[in-house]
Amino acid sequence: MERAFETVLVVGGGLIGSSIARACKAYNVVGKLIITDTNPDVRASLSALDIADEVASSAHGVAAQADLVILAVPPGAMATALSGFADVLTPSCLITDVGSIKASIIKDITPLLPKNVEFIGAHPIAGTENSGPEAGFASLFDKRWCILTPEDETSTSAQKLKEFWEALGSQVAFMDAKRHDLVLATTSHLPHLIAYALVGTATDMETVTRNEVVKYSAGGFRDFTRIAASDPVMWRDVFLGNSEAVLEVLGRYIEDLTALKKSIRWGEGDVLLKEFTKTRTIRERIIDAGQDSAAPNFGRDHLEGEDES
């Protein structure tokens, strides 16, 4: 099998970076996989996990070897990360990332690129609520979409990056960076903001104790706490970096929520029934598309350790 890239450097050893390393090794995707992280504790974990051919103490010392560098740090830290090793890159090297926003990262990264070094944005739509190198796993990207935002999707580098992500198990889509940011504002950024806000509201209610919130969370609340447990730094960067699109969909959402509030206040049962009915079909389509489990309650109803309590 010919490989799209021979030596890959992953910069950042968190959930996504360490999962890429694991998948590269598990599926034999690259010749040499180097990973680095600015945090010495993370580097120690990466070494102990034995998921890379080399855990480098700095990207600067190893970046010259790479024909692909993957920036796997929070969106707001991408430019700083790249500026630490841009001077040693070889001209044929391709730079990519894994950020959940694209236009602002491209804007940050582009001025830092050495001559003849190309950047193509990538966003694997995969993750969990856990963070750090221990949270990663090789199959994280299996059957998940990875969106690439190259200037020219027919270019050799775009096609090679597509091959790379397909080798990790992903389905690849090409998209304009601006469009990516609008679509993901709807399918990912707004859901996270809503969940963070709800968990904040519920835990700050003076009239309901935290103990009650925890005890009776199975009524629906617990689902939101999973999403609201996601990495706070990453999400801060997403909302700051994609504020325009997020504010647009958030404005729409608050309008819709306010309309439901009015219907509740005025006892408009027919309006509520109509709204609650139309939302049912979209889930069937998501399950049919292989993007969620059809099992009730995500199949979790039999909780681990439940027989012990």
Next chain:
Amino acid sequence: MERAFETVLVVGGGLIGSSIARACKAYNVVGKLIITDTNPDVRASLSALDIADEVASSAHGVAAQADLVILAVPPGAMATALSGFADVLTPSCLITDVGSIKASIIKDITPLLPKNVEFIGAHPIAGTENSGPEAGFASLFDKRWCILTPEDETSTSAQKLKEFWEALGSQVAFMDAKRHDLVLATTSHLPHLIAYALVGTATDMETVTRNEVVKYSAGGFRDFTRIAASDPVMWRDVFLGNSEAVLEVLGRYIEDLTALKKSIRWGEGDVLLKEFTKTRTIRERIIDAGQDSAAPNFGRDHLEGEDES
């Protein structure tokens, strides 16, 4: 084993009613379990499922046998259901329900009670996004809380109803009906409203196609579609019947969301980071309390059938 109730009539054969029937049979909780439903198709399904000692064509014909009648219909249909058989009840019979709201159901039911027939409200905090008799299962109530709202929690009937729910696997808590409605407005009603609204917003966006919403739903959106697939009639009744408490927590929520919107607009990264950090701990408490799975992504990351696509 002495049974709290000998003959139990379940009125309504949907997810909850049929699960109670299954659990009663599976755990040998009652002497005789009769179930009924006004819908002949549901009755046919219940007969085919063989989960009750008798599937009655009407509650009126069998209610005289029961020492416990469980109203398992949507909150807005409770009074109509009871009025169909109240005249045949024996004085020692206890009436209960499974509704997600309590004060308005008590208000609807109380004037219809024959002399010496008592009603105690109950709310098993358990369910899935699926509806109908086929969606039920015996272990639905295992380790879940069931809230009872008797006038006097030391009464014989309250204690017997507690025993009954414990025999189905639940943990039982007594609570004032008004307090129940406020707590559940926070932990259940508001989350459902938020999810319904988000799914509505996302599917109505002119700028993002439904196809894109479905494809990229793994970014967070898919979680909300599960909740927004819940029974529309039941949820209409919940919001109409608990409008006061829902409007209170919804007002708070819209305030909090609007504050986050302002922070995004003004680029207040420190405020966002603080908000997103404080929401992390509540999930750990929910997992510790046995109310959710600790597995990443609710343990669903390996979707059924994924190897086939």
